Amino acid sequence: MLEITNLHARVGDGPSTGARGALSAVEGREILRGIDLKVGTGEVHAIMGPNGSGKSTLAGVLAGRSEYVVTAGSVLYEGRDLLAMAPEDRAREGVFLAFQYPVELPGVNNAYFLKAALNAVRRHRGEEELDAIDFMALVRDRMKLLEIDPSMLNRPVNEGFSGGEKKRNEIFQMAVLEPRLAILDETDSGLDIDALKIVASGVNALRSPERSTIVVTHYQRLLNYIVPDYVHVLSEGRIVKSGGKDLALELEEKGYGWIEQEEVSR
Amino acid sequence: MCILMPTTDINRYVAEFERLQQARVADEPAWLRTIREQALARFTALGFPTTRQEEWRFTNVSPIADRVFRLAAGSEDRVDSENLAPFRFAAAEPVEIVFMNGRFAPALSSLDALPAGVSVRSLADVLSDDPDRIVPHFGRHAAFEDQPFVALNTAFASDGAVVETTPDVVVTRPIHILFVAARGGEVSYPRVLVLAGRNSQLQIVESHVGVRANGRHGRAGIRDQGSGAPSFTDAVSEIVLGDGAVVDHYRVQREATDSFHVSTTQVRLAHSSTFSSHAFSFGGAIVRNDVNVLLAGEGGDCTLNGLYLAGGSQLVDNHTVIDHAQPHCGSHEIYKGILDGRARAVFNGKILVRPDAQKTDAKQTNKTLLLSDDAQINTKPQLQIFANDVKCTHGATIGQLSADALFYLQARGIDRATAQQMLVRAFAGDITGRVKIGALREHLDDVLLTTLATQSNPARRSAGAAEAKGAGSHNSKVRGEEACEVEAEA
Numbered sequence: 001m002l003e004i005t006n007l008h009a010r011v012g013d014g015p016s017t018g019a020r021g022a023l024s025a026v027e028g029r030e031i032l033r034g035i036d037l038k039v040g041t042g043e044v045h046a047i048m049g050p051n052g053s054g055k056s057t058l059a060g061v062l063a064g065r066s067e068y069v070v071t072a073g074s075v076l077y078e079g080r081d082l083l084a085m086a087p088e089d090r091a092r093e094g095v096f097l098a099f100q101y102p103v104e105l106p107g108v109n110n111a112y113f114l115k116a117a118l119n120a121v122r123r124h125r126g127e128e129e130l131d132a133i134d135f136m137a138l139v140r141d142r143m144k145l146l147e148i149d150p151s152m153l154n155r156p157v158n159e160g161f162s163g164g165e166k167k168r169n170e171i172f173q174m175a176v177l178e179p180r181l182a183i184l185d186e187t188d189s190g191l192d193i194d195a196l197k198i199v200a201s202g203v204n205a206l207r208s209p210e211r212s213t214i215v216v217t218h219y220q221r222l223l224n225y226i227v228p229d230y231v232h233v234l235s236e237g238r239i240v241k242s243g244g245k246d247l248a249l250e251l252e253e254k255g256y257g258w259i260e261q262e263e264v265s266r
Numbered sequence: 267m268c269i270l271m272p273t274t275d276i277n278r279y280v281a282e283f284e285r286l287q288q289a290r291v292a293d294e295p296a297w298l299r300t301i302r303e304q305a306l307a308r309f310t311a312l313g314f315p316t317t318r319q320e321e322w323r324f325t326n327v328s329p330i331a332d333r334v335f336r337l338a339a340g341s342e343d344r345v346d347s348e349n350l351a352p353f354r355f356a357a358a359e360p361v362e363i364v365f366m367n368g369r370f371a372p373a374l375s376s377l378d379a380l381p382a383g384v385s386v387r388s389l390a391d392v393l394s395d396d397p398d399r400i401v402p403h404f405g406r407h408a409a410f411e412d413q414p415f416v417a418l419n420t421a422f423a424s425d426g427a428v429v430e431t432t433p434d435v436v437v438t439r440p441i442h443i444l445f446v447a448a449r450g451g452e453v454s455y456p457r458v459l460v461l462a463g464r465n466s467q468l469q470i471v472e473s474h475v476g477v478r479a480n481g482r483h484g485r486a487g488i489r490d491q492g493s494g495a496p497s498f499t500d501a502v503s504e505i506v507l508g509d510g511a512v513v514d515h516y517r518v519q520r521e522a523t524d525s526f527h528v529s530t531t532q533v534r535l536a537h538s539s540t541f542s543s544h545a546f547s548f549g550g551a552i553v554r555n556d557v558n559v560l561l562a563g564e565g566g567d568c569t570l571n572g573l574y575l576a577g578g579s580q581l582v583d584n585h586t587v588i589d590h591a592q593p594h595c596g597s598h599e600i601y602k603g604i605l606d607g608r609a610r611a612v613f614n615g616k617i618l619v620r621p622d623a624q625k626t627d628a629k630q631t632n633k634t635l636l637l638s639d640d641a642q643i644n645t646k647p648q649l650q651i652f653a654n655d656v657k658c659t660h661g662a663t664i665g666q667l668s669a670d671a672l673f674y675l676q677a678r679g680i681d682r683a684t685a686q687q688m689l690v691r692a693f694a695g696d697i698t699g700r701v702k703i704g705a706l707r708e709h710l711d712d713v714l715l716t717t718l719a720t721q722s723n724p725a726r727r728s729a730g731a732a733e734a735k736g737a738g739s740h741n742s743k744v745r746g747e748e749a750c751e752v753e754a755e756a
Contacts, residue, residue, distance in 0.1 A: 063677050066669075091679035103674040107692025116688070117678035124679070156692075173678065 001212045002039040002181055003076040007032050009061050012069035030071070031057045033237035039181075042209040046223055046248060047216045049234030050256040055216045056100060058234070059185040062214075063097035064090055077181065091117075092124035096179030098170040100186040105157035110169070111135070113157050118176055142175040146202045164195030171202040182206070183214045188222040200225030220252035233259050275331050276310055282337060283421055290424075293390070295397050298404070305410045305420035312414040324612045324644045325554055325583045330526045335453035335498045337422070338367030345446060345477055347374055353444060353475045353520075355709035361386060362442040368454035369425045371446075383435025384468065389426040389457060400428060404459055407504040408532035413556075415528045419455045419502040426457030431466035433508065440469040440516075440703050447476045447521055451495030458503035462511035462539075469514040471706060474499055474529075476521035496522065496551060501529040507539035509563065515541070516706060519555070520548040520713060523578070523720070530556045535595075537563030544701055546710055547574040547582050548717045554583040561588070561595040561623075572601035573697040575714070576609035576641075577721025583612035590623040593653075597627075602697050603634040604690060605641035606721045616648040619656055626656040634664045635693050637686075637722070690718060 009032040031054045039045050049055050061068050062075065064087035075082040082090060105113065111132075118138075119129040130138065143150070146168045158166050167187055174182055184203065188196055203213065203226050215226055223231075223245065231247040232239045233256075240259055241247065251259070283306050287299065294302075314331040315322040345366060354360065363386050364374035370388035377386055392400055410417035427443045445456040462468050476497065499521065507513055519527055527550045535541055547553050553576075559568045568588065576582045588597045603611045613632045634643040647660040667689050675685035694714055701707040 065673060086682075087673065087676040088679050088681045091677055097677050099674070099677075103668070103670045105671055105674070105689070105692065107695045108688055113675070113678070113680075113688070116680055116684070117675075120679035120681070177678070 001041040001043075001078060002037070002082075002214075003074075004035050004037040005074050005076075007035040007058075007061070007073035007075060008071045009057060009068045010071055012067055031068075031237050032061065034073070035234075035237070035239060037232065037239060039212050039214060041180075041212055042207075043230065044207065044213045044215065044226065044228045046226075046228035046231045046245075047214060047234055047239075048218065048220070048231060048248065048251060051218070052236075053234040054237045055218075055234055056185055057237075059097060059100075059183050059214070059216050062090075062183055063087060063095065088120070091177075091179075092121050094121075094178075094180035096174050096177055096182045098167070098174060098182065098184045098187050100189060102158050102161075102166040102170055104159045104161075106159050108157050110155055110157045111139075111153040114139070114173060114176055117173070121177055139176055142172060145175060145205055146172040147198055148172050163190040164192065164198075167191055167195065167199050168202070171199050175202060175206055178206075178211075180210065181212050181214070183216065185216045186218060187215070188217055188219060196222065197225060220248045223248045235259055276313055278334065279418065280306065280310060286337075286422065286424075294393065297401060298393070298397075301405045302421045305405070305417040308410055308412075309414050309417040309421060312412070312417065314414055321585065321614070324610070325552065325581060327528075327552060327554075329552060330498055330528070333451075333495075333498070335451055338369070338448070338452040338454040345374070345448065349477055350374065350444065350446065350475075353446075353473055354442070355471070355703070355705040357440065357442075357705055359439060360442060361439050362444060363388070363427050364444045364446065365425065365427070365456060366446050367448055367452060368423065368445070368456050381437050381439055383432045383466070384437045384441070385428075385430045386441055387428050389423075389428055389459070392428045399430070399461075400459060403461060403504060403506055405504075407506065407534055407560075408502050408530055408558075413530065415500050415554075416502055416530050419457060419500045419530075422500075423455040423457035423502070426459065428459045428461075429468070429470065430461040431463045431468050431511075433463040434465045435463070436467040437469070440471050440706070442471045442473065445472070445474045445499070445501070447474065447497045447499055447525065451497070453498040453500065456499060456501040456503075458501075458505075460503070460505040460513065460515075462505070462507045462513050464508035465510040466508070467512040469516070469703065470505075471516040471518065471703070472503060473518045474501060474521060474527065475518075476525055496524040496526060498526040499528070501527070503529070503531045505531065505533045505541070507533070507535050507541055509537040510539055511536070512540045513542075514702060515543045516701065516703070517543065517545045517555075518548075518710070518713075519546065519550070519553060520717075521550055523549055523551070523580070525550045527553045527555075529554070530558070533557070533559045533568070535559065535561050535563060535566035535568060538565040539563065540567045542569040543571065544697070545570075545572040545574075545584070546697075546713075547572075547576075547584070548713060549576050549580050549582065549721070551579075552581050552583075554585070556585045556587075558587040559589065559597070561590050561592055561597070564592045564594050566592065566595045568595075568597045570597070570599040570601070571697050571700050573694055573714075574601070574603045574611060575605075575717050575721065576603070576611055577606035578609060579607065580609045581611070582609070583614075585612075585614045585616075587616045587618065588628065590617070590619040590626045590628065590653075590656075592620075593622060593624045593626070595623065595626060597629070599630040600697070601632045602693065603632075603643060604637065604694060604718070605634060605643060606637040606718075608638070608640040608642075609721075610641070611643040611645075613643065613645040613662075614648065615646075615660070616650070617658060617660075619649075619651045619653050619658065621652040623653045624655045626653060626658065628656070628658045630660040632662040633693075634662075635690065636664065636666050637690070687715070687718070691715070 010030045115135045233241040362376045364371045410420045574582045615630045645662045
């Protein structure tokens with residue numbers, strides 16, 4: 001499903017953050033330094049690592065954030081060159097990024113936005129677009145799954161939402177859009193245990209042989225609920241260790257410093 | 267500093283005025299002739315404003331001053347009711363008074379089924395039937411002593427709308443005053459006088475629209491792109507609220523993209539009255555709107571909402587003045603702008619709180635969205651506070667669409683152009699969402715979308731410019747050709 005080969009990426013002169021033309025301290029710094037990763041269909045892979053290891057950069061590069069520049073390597077998504085695709089095309093082809101910090105969109109109605117997104121995907125697939133009534137019928141059970149209150153659907157996207165509500169909204173969107181590759185970028189950050197359980201049960205309900213999931217997380221706790229098939233440890237832009245779900249527990253016990261020591265001693 | 271000898275531009279207006287006064291002598295009462303003469307004298311003394319004056323610092327009106335405009339003839343035949351459909355908002359039993367180039371057009375109006383307690387008449391009719399009613403008000407609120415465009419309108423306005431409500435009446439159907447400017451290098455002087463009786467409630471929609479001179483209008487909803495010389499509208503509206511009256515005033519300006527529009531809306535609130543102004547400007551070569559509110563009675567409340575769009579090399583300038591002359595009054599102002607191309611906008615919001623206006627609560631916000639690198643806004647709040655127990659806040663933001671927001675939408679499968687449109691609509695929706703008349707709100711959303719599409723699509727713009735140039739020269743003689751050509755490109 002997803003094949004990443006020797007992926008190198010740095011922060012570019014992207015338009016989004018920072019003043020135009022101003023040199024930031026990290027401009028040009030290489031963050032991903034040769035990532036190799038294969039994700040099979042139906043698999044759940046966890047990517048763990050200390051802060052600054054490149055976890056969110058990897059997620060961002062896969063989703064197509066323009067502030068990152070890929071300097072080497074390739075990403076094949078279902079045999080296609082993912083890096084050559086615009087962000088909206090990746091989404092329409094079934095790539096979904098659950099943001100670590102979901103953006104607030106004042107004045108953009110949540111239901112209206114999600115219906116537009118769903119219809120863009122359906123159009124792309126050659127399926128009929130849904131009107132408001134059919135859309136509501138389709139989302140009803142997904143709303144229950146993520147405990148989304150109908151009033152939340154009528155509010156502007158993420159505006160005034162608590163951290164938990166924002167993350168639930170992300171997984172709710174995932175449930176509606178039914179991606180083939182879901183990338184969860186630190187979905188557990190800022191969540192209390194109750195919110196975590198709801199989000200995890202949502203993700204688990206969406207697990208299927210046709211769907212692959214990459215769970216990017218700093219802490220092992222989430223992986224008690226979303227049990228991975230494979231765990232990879234990212235350190236300074238490279239995957240330095242891979243294993244089964246027990247690797248996560250080992251990391252929890254020994255800390256990220258253990259990995260770095262292992263690296264050094266090699 | 268002071269112009270002692272009128273320039274040739276002014277002389278043209280003086281000559282035209284003298285011709286008109288001769289023609290009008292039979293129809294107009296002496297008091298009106300006197301006001302008109304005083305107004306013209308003031309215009310002659312002041313001349314057109316220059317950028318050396320603070321209030322006009324960023325708005326150069328020489329493209330208006332240097333052109334010759336024919337005084338609009340106002341023939342009804344040039345446009346029929348179908349052509350006006352794009353400017354109407356669906357309303358069951360509309361109440362509508364239509365003016366072609368500033369003159370009342372009875373055949374295009376719908377005044378048969380007026381609600382009880384409200385009268386909607388043309389100025390000409392009021393002057394012949396009932397002139398005493400307006401003597402205390404006409405020309406007494408909008409000051410022509412120091413405002414040349416108001417003076418010009420007061421001298422030249424041949425007709426206008428007079429809307430009056432009797433005390434205590436609540437008018438549920440909105441009154442639509444529709445001013446239509448046909449093309450062809452003409453100037454028109456729309457004039458409105460609204461007298462809201464004590465405790466009455468009223469909604470007015472004042473539209474200023476442009477159609478093609480030969481009566482044909484483009485696709486519904488698409489404004490005239492400019493064929494022939496540009497038109498000039500110099501409008502003045504005076505709105506007077508009695509004690510406890512509630513008036514909602516919606517102003518929609520959508521004339522040709524290369525037209526000139528200068529307007530003054532003067533409002534006077536009495537004790538405990540409530541006024542809201544919703545001003546929508548969809549662009550022109552030079553658009554300048556002045557909204558001046560006098561809170562002349564305790565407990566008055568005014569809301570000023572504005573949305574202005576400009577693209578190409580258009581200019582839109584909004585000046586507001588809220589005068590808290592009495593205590594316990596509230597004012598709330600929010601103006602939002604969306605600028606594209608090389609457009610320029612000006613916002614100047616003055617709040618004056620007089621020494622006795624204790625417990626004033628005034629809030630002002632101006633937000634501008636820049637969709638291009640070359641668009642520009644000059645925004646300035648002006649707070650003159652002379653009382654010491656008041657609440658006055660102001661704020662302004664200028665920015666571009668959030669790249670994070672755009673990416674979020676794209677990451678969900680929405681293409682960049684649609685994502686941009688969604689965010690711009692959300693920005694504007696803050697203002698259109700405050701329109702209480704549902705049908706008008708939907709209508710404005712449509713106009714907004716069409717205008718945005720036109721402003722961002724260069725192909726449509728140059729098609730318009732090609733038409734303007736290809737149409738050949740008309741009666742207008744233009745000095746400063748280059749400056750005017752740039753405006754016509756919009």
